Amino acid sequence: MSGLLTQMTQSSLDRLEQARARESEKALWARVSDMPPAPALRLSPEGFDIIAECKLHSPSAGDLSANTSDVESRVTDYACGGACAVSVLTEPLRFGGQLEHLTRAARVLAPHDVPVMRKDFLVDPYQVMEGRAAGAGGVLVIVRMLDKSRITALLDCAAMLKMFVLLEAFDAADLEVASEVLAQRRGHDEQILVGLNCRDLDKLTVEFSRLSELADSMPSGYPPVAESGVLTPDDVENAVGLGYRVALIGTTLMNSPKPRELLGKMLATGRQTAMSLTTRKLRIAKGEAVEE
Numbered sequence: 506m507s508g509l510l511t512q513m514t515q516s517s518l519d520r521l522e523q524a525r526a527r528e529s530e531k532a533l534w535a536r537v538s539d540m541p542p543a544p545a546l547r548l549s550p551e552g553f554d555i556i557a558e559c560k561l562h563s564p565s566a567g568d569l570s571a572n573t574s575d576v577e578s579r580v581t582d583y584a585c586g587g588a589c590a591v592s593v594l595t596e597p598l599r600f601g602g603q604l605e606h607l608t609r610a611a612r613v614l615a616p617h618d619v620p621v622m623r624k625d626f627l628v629d630p631y632q633v634m635e636g637r638a639a640g641a642g643g644v645l646v647i648v649r650m651l652d653k654s655r656i657t658a659l660l661d662c663a664a665m666l667k668m669f670v671l672l673e674a675f676d677a678a679d680l681e682v683a684s685e686v687l688a689q690r691r692g693h694d695e696q697i698l699v700g701l702n703c704r705d706l707d708k709l710t711v712e713f714s715r716l717s718e719l720a721d722s723m724p725s726g727y728p729p730v731a732e733s734g735v736l737t738p739d740d741v742e743n744a745v746g747l748g749y750r751v752a753l754i755g756t757t758l759m760n761s762p763k764p765r766e767l768l769g770k771m772l773a774t775g776r777q778t779a780m781s782l783t784t785r786k787l788r789i790a791k792g793e794a795v796e797e
């Protein structure tokens with residue numbers, strides 16, 4: 506496992522222990538099982554969506570708070586720009602996150618009917634419940650950090666709480682584990698997206714080629730998500746052209762003084778690309794001639 510993921514696992518375990526000392530799992534469960542449901546994740550019929558991310562710091566980009574006076578206004582901009590969900594980092598050591606950011610984001614996004622996803626290095630179902638308690642409608646689950654039984658436990662907990670899951674892979678081996686876990690769950694009532702993160706966690710560089718190399722290995726039946734390093738509408742066009750249905754975009758939106766406009770442009774480009782791909786497929790299916 507990369508140095509960063511090892512450090513993040515430890516940070517996650519430490520926070521888990523502290524949280525359990527404050528509130529038992531039983532008490533937390535009683536609290537979340539009574540909550541009204543979070544806004545649902547809905548993907549657009551236009552064939553492309555963006556999960557917009559709020560993170561105040563990242564190991565690769567450093568400080569990302571310069572354009573962000575507060576979490577509330579940034580995530581409201583994301584919702585108004587058309588994001589299908591907002592990802593909020595809650596990891597404090599390297600990503601400047603807090604559970605409180607999630608609570609605040611969920612509060613302002615509820616009237617917009619946009620769900621918030623807890624983005625962290627989760628290792629235990631307790632942390633899925635903690636996310637729900639803070640208002641999250643979804644969680645990130647990183648395949649590389651966990652064995653199959655842990656992944657299953659996290660997915661089961663999310664399903665019980667009607668939360669969506671972004672199941673994240675870094676490479677072909679992770680995708681194989683993800684496919685095996687998912688094969689055991691066919692027919693479950695749950696919403697899972699499968700993400701491919703193209704950031705190299707040791708060098709912290711983006712390897713965009715991973716998106717093309719592994720596009721055909723994404724498990725079918727789950728919306729594929731292109732994660733990391735999507736900076737421009739051209740990158741969006743590229744990802745959609747490779748078959749990705751959703752992009753998870755953080756740094757470029759955090760750095761933008763006008764995130765609403767940038768999101769709008771990226772969504773329009775992605776949807777146009779998705780539309781022309783569909784038209785092309787239809788024409789091929791009908792036996793019409795299409796240009797290469």
Ligand SMILES: O=P(O)(O)OC[C@@H](O)[C@@H](O)c1c[nH]c2ccccc12
Binds near residue numbers: 625733757
């Ligand atoms: O900021 P970027 O390059 O647009 O990337 C967003 C997202 O993919 C990235 O923040 C991310 C993906 N998976 C993670 C896991 C933990 C922390 C961060 C991440």
